[in-house]
Amino acid sequence: MRLLPMGAGALWLLSARVQGQGTVHRCLQPDGVVLYSDQACSMAHSNLALSVSGYASYPPMLRGLAKLWHEQLQPLFGGIEVLPYLALLYGLMSLVCFVAYYRDKQFAMRGARRTPEARLHLYELFGGWPGGLLAQRMIRHKNRKLGYQVRFWLIVLSHLLVAAAVLWLAYWPESRLALL
Template sequence: MARAQNEEGVRNVRLKLLVLGVLCLLPGLGAAQMAWNDQSWLPLALYPAVSLISLLLYWQDKQQARTQTWRTPENVLHASELCGGWPGALVAQQLFRHKTRKVSYQLMFWGIVLLHQVFWLDYLFLGRHLSSWL
């Protein structure tokens, strides 16, 4: 018997894993280079740790949505993404089918992902010209 559409697992798993891998390439290379050059190990440690926290926050918020109890504020979810947890948030969005249809949320989420990409692109290839403005 076919499961109902909302009970199915993640659709297009291979494609989504490929997209996740591509999106993690610049941050992963940048964090590894930063650690290798003895500048800081912090990004290399923070991305997986905060990603796990983000995934757990999404799971908790999804459970709270189902039971109609107090919800995790969106700014908390976005703060965890901004601190490096966006890969875990992206996985959680797909696993739990949570926060995927709210356009305003997705715009902020993808803006955060873009910010990380631009930072690492600048760090790796542009000689930190963009970050010097900060």
């Protein structure tokens, strides 16, 4: 299928007749654009919708995710750049998580009532995992307990996978095929 503007379409129509390629269909789209194609109008419109949408270039497993992001999630932001707000959220939650680790360490040294691990994991899940990692390294808290570390690194991995998918879909769409 060839999509050409009106003037070029007339030249293509003429060359198609000369070369004997068969029937050329002149299809008028709902937005008023004229489409010259060697396919029937219904087939040409469905192929045009798929190629214009951009989802055809995605791997089959990511088409649904790309459609969800571009058609449902991204419009919710109303044209606002999301990355600075995500960075702010991660920064604030990292501070909250670091302070929670520090307080828990202080309570542990005094023998006082501790912060539940589930609450620390919740802070990490909401974006505070960088602060949690920093606290684990700086104040040496919660860095030896295997069960805690497994959950912590699963949270980190899930954040990194989601961040990679969002950045890939939102900011570098031309690199989709380069990774295949």
